[in-house]
Amino acid sequence: MAATPLSRTCPIRIISVHLLGAAGELLRVLFLDREGHITAMPHYVPRDEALILAANQQRVLGAQGWVQVL
Structure with a gap:
């Protein structure tokens, strides 16, 4: 039996939000909750x-x- 990739079988995820500066540099990494609020x-x-x-x-x-959905 072939193994199924974990990314397709995992039922839960974390959503990361990378805030970028004017020059495209990473300023901060935050997350979304189930209601869509940034935390x-x-x-x-x-x-x-x-x-x-x-x-x-x-x-x-x-x-x-x-x-990004992790």
């Missing part, structure tokens, strides 16, 4: 919700940030 502490979010929250937050931040 200093990581929160575990179900995978499907995490993908939606991350996409929405990326639209809000635009070039000022980079959102």
Whole structure:
């Protein structure tokens, strides 16, 4: 039986928000909670919700940030 990649089977994720400066340098790394609020502490979010929250937050931040689902 072939092994399934962990990234596809893990049901929970952490959403990191990387805030960038004018020159594109990393200023701060924060996280999103289940309600979509930016916090200093990581929160575990179900995978499907995490993908939606991350996409929405990326639209809000635009070039000022980079959102990643871990």
